[in-house]
Amino acid sequence: MATLSFTNIGITALAAAVPKRVIDNYKYTEHFDSEEVRKVVDKIGVYERRFADENTCASDLCYAAANRLIEDNNIPRDEIDLVVFISQTPDYRMPATSILLQERLGLPKSTIAFDVNLGCSGFIYGLSIVYSFMSQSGIRRALLLDGETRSKVYSPKDRTSAFIFGDGGVAALIERNDSFGTSHFSLNSDGSRGELIMIPGGGYRKMSSAETLAERVVDEHGNIRSDEQGYMMGGDVFNFVIVEIPKDIKRLFSIAQEEINDMDYYVFHQANNFINSYLSKKLKLDPNKIPSSISKFGNTSSVSVPLTIVSELQGRLNGSHRLMLSAFGVGMAWATAIVPFVDCKISNIVEV
Numbered sequence: 191m192a193t194l195s196f197t198n199i200g201i202t203a204l205a206a207a208v209p210k211r212v213i214d215n216y217k218y219t220e221h222f223d224s225e226e227v228r229k230v231v232d233k234i235g236v237y238e239r240r241f242a243d244e245n246t247c248a249s250d251l252c253y254a255a256a257n258r259l260i261e262d263n264n265i266p267r268d269e270i271d272l273v274v275f276i277s278q279t280p281d282y283r284m285p286a287t288s289i290l291l292q293e294r295l296g297l298p299k300s301t302i303a304f305d306v307n308l309g310c311s312g313f314i315y316g317l318s319i320v321y322s323f324m325s326q327s328g329i330r331r332a333l334l335l336d337g338e339t340r341s342k343v344y345s346p347k348d349r350t351s352a353f354i355f356g357d358g359g360v361a362a363l364i365e366r367n368d369s370f371g372t373s374h375f376s377l378n379s380d381g382s383r384g385e386l387i388m389i390p391g392g393g394y395r396k397m398s399s400a401e402t403l404a405e406r407v408v409d410e411h412g413n414i415r416s417d418e419q420g421y422m423m424g425g426d427v428f429n430f431v432i433v434e435i436p437k438d439i440k441r442l443f444s445i446a447q448e449e450i451n452d453m454d455y456y457v458f459h460q461a462n463n464f465i466n467s468y469l470s471k472k473l474k475l476d477p478n479k480i481p482s483s484i485s486k487f488g489n490t491s492s493v494s495v496p497l498t499i500v501s502e503l504q505g506r507l508n509g510s511h512r513l514m515l516s517a518f519g520v521g522m523a524w525a526t527a528i529v530p531f532v533d534c535k536i537s538n539i540v541e542v
Contacts, residue, residue, distance in 0.1 A: 309520025
């Protein structure tokens with residue numbers, strides 16, 4: 191377990207953007223029987239999602255969120271020295287989307303900009319990266335942008351994933367301030383389980399071809415997808431989560447010498463209701479301190495933790511609060527953080 195600690199660095203503002211198109215999961219019945227759909231939806235707790243149109247990318251959602259954040263907080267654009275973009279659905283294979291966003295947002299050419307390719311744990315990993323940069327005196331302000339359009343990479347004909355994923359983008363402004371105190375991070379990876387969540391085709395190991403793009407029946411249940419659409423071994427992912435995540439959370443609190451019950455909120459990756467309910471009971475957490483956004487946005491991968499904060503905690507982070515963040519998924523990679531929030535300004539969600 192790799193652990194990191196940072197002092198007097200934190201998130202001072204957050205904004206989020208989601209597509210205008212609302213998917214009613216009960217009506218997502220083009221490929222499945224309506225009664226079967228109802229059973230699946232009730233089990234996972236995802237009633238609505240947001241889907242980007244064919245012309246909207248993760249970068250567009252992040253751009254809208256970042257613009258709202260900058261304008262709402264009167265941030266001089268020439269004082270933003272770092273942009274980190276977290277996504278597994280970038281605009282192009284190259285160049286890096288962060289560099290395109292630097293120009294699009296009107297940031298100076300002296301801005302550091304780079305992408306990080308990580309899934310569900312990406313926002314917490316990204317925070318640790320930006321906090322590391324902010325530990326240096328030469329950086330005044332940083333933007334952490336996190337966006338995904340997962341609706342574009344999962345098959346609507348595969349019931350194991352068709353009702354779970356949605357799209358969104360967030361922007362976090364990160365600054366130094368003596369009032370923040372200490373943050374703690376635990377970052378972990380296990381590549382031996384890389385096949386549990388994967389898009390096998392379309393990269394450079396298995397390049398795009400007529401074969402990788404062809405849809406086919408993939409199991410005895412009649413689910414259909416191509417090699418360029420994602421799959422998830424749900425049972426194995428659940429078994430991984432219930433073993434590794436509680437252990438990681440308990441270890442980090444022990445190392446940080448903090449009490450888990452002292453947190454104001456616990457923000458989990460919005461995988462599904464069943465997993466998060468299990469984790470809450472396993473850790474004996476107060477359910478009133480666990481915000482949830484999965485019912486209206488679904489699983490937005492790495493975006494889900496900050497999107498939950500924006501949608502559920504707006505107006506509730508005035509003053510000083512301590513949050514536990516926990517995310518897990520693609521890789522497999524997982525991360526836990528104990529993060530102070532002090533007068534965090536949360537903008538209204540933008541619809542794109």
